[in-house]
Amino acid sequence: MKKRVAQIFKEHLGENPPINKPKQKEFGHYAVPIFKYAKENKQNPVEFAKNLCEKVKCDEFESVEAVGGFVNIKLSDKFLNDFANRVIKEKKDFGKGSGKEKILLEYVSANPTGPLHIGHARGAIFGDSLARIGRHIGYDITTEYYVNDAGRQINLLGLSVYLGAREILGLDVVWPDEYYRGEYIKDLANEAIEEFGEDYFKNPVEILEKEGKKEAKFEDEKLSLWAKDKMLEEIKKDLEALNIVPFDNWVSERSLYKYWDEVRSILEKNGALYEKDGKIWLKSSEYKDEKDRVVVREDGRPTYLAGDIIYHWDKFKREYDRYINIWGADHHGYIARVKAAIKFLGFDPDKLEILLSQMVKLLKGGEPYKMSKRAGNFILVRDVVEDVGADALRFVFLTKKADTHLEFDVDDLNKKDSSNPSYYVNYAHARICSIFDNAKKSYDDMLEIEFKDLNEDEKDLLFLALQLPYVLEDAFSNREPHRLTNFLIDLASEFHSFYNKNKVLGSEKEDIRLKILAVVGIILNLGLSLLGIEAKERM
RNA sequence: CUCCCGGUAGCUCAGUUGGAUAGAGCGUCGGAUUCCUAAUCCGAAGGUCGUGGGUUCAAAUCCCGCCCGGGAGACCA
CATH class of the missing domain: 3.30.1360.70 (Arginyl tRNA synthetase N-terminal domain)
Incomplete structure (x- = not known):
């Protein structure tokens, strides 16, 4: 328009x-x-x-x-009528595009060492809505979850389960300084006992004192990997509870290490590496990083960064037009070194866009919640979903920009009134459905109606609804799905206001107004579905 | 010390890429239901857009300095 x-x-x-x-x-x-x-x-x-x-x-x-x-x-009325007919004909396909960039979108990628917490949920919801909107307007988007299934944290998970099992079995346990706490470990330990048998846990874990810290000596890859797989299943359930569209790819860090020699030789050839103090360093400071980073330790084991380099090498080999990573804001320090590595690999780092999702500060009854993954007192996604529902949670997250700090009180989400914006928008949609029920008409019946003599209220409401395609482009190109959310709130507000002021059924403009509401109803429904929220037909 | 994010109404936050009188929700106060869902609507009060400069017809928005708050800065993943 x-x-x-x-x-x-x-x-x-x-x-x-x-x-x-x-x-x-x-x-x-x-x-x-x-x-x-x-x-x-x-x-x-x-x-x-x-x-x-x-x-x-x-x-x-x-x-x-x-x-x-x-x-x-x-x-003019005619101008608006043409667009309204398109909406009614196309319904949820309205505004669909095709043939845009091919994008690899990686998000969540939470470590498979525990269930998702509320901070992960923000990134998950952000990425999911971005993918839905992008796909609708014609981007070819592949979604991907990078599974950190190698390294110390997986070993730590296995250890925690092992010790948890010993505790359940009444065997003596010495706890090291670092291990995973939380209810889920106990559940896993119970399952592990069933799976592996009691005898499996009969040997105590050796604890070493190292610089005043108690460290466990534990090497049981079988149990660790088993526990990791269980956690991944839990994470998938959590994602499903949040109504996240299933990921296209799950890429395992462990499976990529076999390419390390190949990747390393490319880096060496491009002069990216040097040896110092027995370690191998990446010259990342040549590309905006504060200092060089270790990629291979003294004992020959590659660091986490090495894994990330292989992963991005693998990504770029798959040839997308653009790569988008959604990371927690606490990872922002990694941006420079990963981009440096991409450059050294001979790829274009500008194709990689890293979006940060900021911390969520959760309150309950005005009291702050402290979140920590290691200690067992973080807020689980599933608890919040059970409490307030996925729709309300998605809506709250999606009304704010992802890269700003967000603070909200869970108690507010429990309110079933206008302080809860998802109810507000859904209510507008439900009202429209109800009006059509009462009129015993369908949206398609409205195609026969021609607009004429539209008044200001009618035009304003219709015009606002027709902005959707523009809003979607805007929301996606800025990577800000909250623009769509705020648009839907505006549209719902405009509708509620119209509804209270103008009678639809029984008025002499019934047909015309029904047609306008059909457009609004379709747009609300479509908009909500792009946010991953099911529009309710009845409240 | 370096880097990232933020500072807009009492609170939580928008502000469509530089436009007309600064926006919403919550909270406060006052109203609306013989009638399509009152989970709604209407009205009022509430602002030095952190601060100082610069750019121009025009700045909450762009540039520079400063102040305040939060986060990050591993041979951890």
Whole structure:
């Protein structure tokens, strides 16, 4: 819609002018500021606007007016009718595009050492909605979860389960300083006893004192990997509870290490590595990193960074137009070194976009919750979902920008009133469904209706609903799905207001108003589904 | 010390890429239901957009300095 308007102005101004939304509805649907053009032509802005009005008048605009330095435009009924018919015909396909960039989107990638906590949920919901929106408007998106199934934390998981099992069996246990706590370890330990038998746990774990810290000597890959697989199943369940579209790929860190020699030789060939103090370092400081990083330890084992380098090498070999990673904000220090590595591998680091999802501060009854993965007192996704439902949680997360700190009280999400925006938007949708039920009509019946003599309220509501495609483009290209959420809240608000002011059924404009509501209903439904929320037909 | 994020109404946050009188929800106060779902609506009060400069017809928005809050800075993953 906007494009068409810009086109008309271009004929007279020589370029596409900015097309703005007027601050006040009375000014019309679109406003074009002409200050810049007036200056170029050395004319008074007010005069210039008046002259321009005469030039751009046509049947697609109901009115064109000059107010101050702006040209304000109102669209005609016919213009709006055409777009409304498209919405009603296409329904959930409205605004669908195709043939855009091929994108690899990696998100969540939480360590498989415990269930998802509320911080993970934010990244998960953010990535999922981004993928849904992007796919709708025509991006070819592959979603991926990187599983850190190698290294110390997996060993620690196995150890925790082993010790947990011994405790359950009444055997003596010496706890080291580091191990995973929490209820889920106890559950896992119980399962492990069933799976492996009691005898499996009869040997005590040796504890070594090292620099004043108690460290466990534990090497049981079989149990560790078993526990990891169990945790992955839990994580999948948590993701499902959040209504996350299943990931296309699960990439295992462990499975990638076999390529290390190959990747290492590429790095060496490109002069990225050097040896110092018996370790091998990456010259990441040549590319904006603060200092060089170790990739191989003295004992010859590659570090976590090495794993990440292999992973990104693998990603870039798969040839996407763009790579998007969603990381927790606490990982921002890794951006520079990973990008440096990509550069050293001979790929273009600008193709990798790293989005950070900031911390969530959870309150309950005004009291802060401290989250920690190691200690057992973090907030589990499943608890919150059970408490308030996935829809409400998704909605709250998606009303805010992902890269800003967010604070909210779980108690607020339990309220089933307008303080809970997901109810507010759903209620609007349910009301529309109810009106159509009462009218015994379907959305498709509305295609026969032609708009005429639309009043301001009707036009405003319809016009707002028709902004959806523009909002989707905007939300995706800025990687800000919250723009869609806020749009839906606005639309619901506009509808509720309309509803209270204007009778639909039984009025002489019943048909026309029903048609407008059909458009609003479809847009609300579509918008919610792109946020991963099921629109309710009844409340 | 370096880097990242933020500072907008009492609280939680938007602000469509630089436009007209600064926005919403919650909270406070006052109203609306013989009628399509009151889980809703209408109205009022509430602001030096952290601060100082710069850029221009125009700055909450862009640039620089400073102040305050949060986070990150591993041979951990």
